[in-house]
Amino acid sequence: MSFDFEKVLTFGASGTIGSYIDFGSRPTHAECDITDADAVEEVVARYKPSAIILLAGATDMTRTEAEPAYAYELNVRGTYNVARAARSHGAVMVYASTSRVFKGNKPDPYTEDDLPEPETHYGRTKHIGEIITATLVPKHIIARTSWVFGGKIQNDTKFYGKVFQQLQSGQSEIVGLNDVHGSPTYGKDYIAAIKTLMSEGNFGTFHVANLGIATRYDLASAMALQIKPDAVVRAVGRSFFPTGSPLPTNESIASKHITLRPWQEALVEYLNEEC
Numbered sequence: 001m002s003f004d005f006e007k008v009l010t011f012g013a014s015g016t017i018g019s020y021i022d023f024g025s026r027p028t029h030a031e032c033d034i035t036d037a038d039a040v041e042e043v044v045a046r047y048k049p050s051a052i053i054l055l056a057g058a059t060d061m062t063r064t065e066a067e068p069a070y071a072y073e074l075n076v077r078g079t080y081n082v083a084r085a086a087r088s089h090g091a092v093m094v095y096a097s098t099s100r101v102f103k104g105n106k107p108d109p110y111t112e113d114d115l116p117e118p119e120t121h122y123g124r125t126k127h128i129g130e131i132i133t134a135t136l137v138p139k140h141i142i143a144r145t146s147w148v149f150g151g152k153i154q155n156d157t158k159f160y161g162k163v164f165q166q167l168q169s170g171q172s173e174i175v176g177l178n179d180v181h182g183s184p185t186y187g188k189d190y191i192a193a194i195k196t197l198m199s200e201g202n203f204g205t206f207h208v209a210n211l212g213i214a215t216r217y218d219l220a221s222a223m224a225l226q227i228k229p230d231a232v233v234r235a236v237g238r239s240f241f242p243t244g245s246p247l248p249t250n251e252s253i254a255s256k257h258i259t260l261r262p263w264q265e266a267l268v269e270y271l272n273e274e275c
């Protein structure tokens, strides 16, 4: 089945994952604020998309935990506005969700069969966003991911950007947590997987992550190997970094339907080709 990606409308295309959207209409935040229901309806009515990808949301987890209203405004109200417009215009909706919908204490990677039990405002609001999407939009794809790398690394103020900056500036020792596990995922592979699901008309909830699990220590070590092989990477435990919210011990996900390449291969490609 052929799918016309020029008829896709994406909210949040200027972000990390959105930087791999090279098709369709991509209104900026300034052109359409998803928390403004009238603005969302106007944009959707204008473009008449066959599908809407929602990447825009509250992604600053320090802020979502300090300001729950910020998380609810974007991830709940914003998602509701987009889902309502998708429904009324008969569009497919793709909702980018997160492994943070899970409690984070399972010994193995979470699969699509596990029940969400979020512990944070971020996780709860993303879970509510999933429920809104699934309830309002008959043809939906909920694509959960985790620990995404991609886009301009200089714009990344989180883990990958910080480690890159530390290694580039010649810092001889960097630290990485070795007691929190996740599924590193290349934004480029995530978008490719979503495109496949869309073109196959495959709807439902999916885990979309590169193969394998890692700790931040594993990731920092893999990055050092590419950027500054003589850097010392030191493993530390969760108590080393004070955070505003409890960190889960396991954010890794696996899919019963989708297999992407190993994260190590994807990370090397990202560092060599984009950084």
Ligand SMILES: NC(=O)c1ccc[n+]([C@@H]2O[C@H](COP(=O)([O-])OP(=O)(O)OC[C@H]3O[C@@H](n4cnc5c(N)ncnc54)[C@H](OP(=O)(O)O)[C@@H]3O)[C@@H](O)[C@H]2O)c1
Pocket: 011, 012, 013, 014, 015, 016, 017, 018, 028, 029, 030, 032, 033, 034, 035, 054, 055, 056, 057, 058, 059, 060, 074, 078, 096, 097, 098, 099, 126, 144, 145, 146, 147, 148, 149
């Ligand atoms: N990155 C990850 O590791 C990860 C993991 C799991 C799930 N996800 C989910 O994947 C999605 C995309 O993540 P990301 O890391 O690519 O996010 P990001 O880099 O923070 O980008 C967010 C995007 O949303 C836009 N945006 C923010 N507020 C908006 C508003 N009120 N109205 C319209 N647009 C708005 C931003 O535009 P401006 O910059 O102009 O405001 C930006 O384009 C999010 O829903 C996130 O929950 C991400």
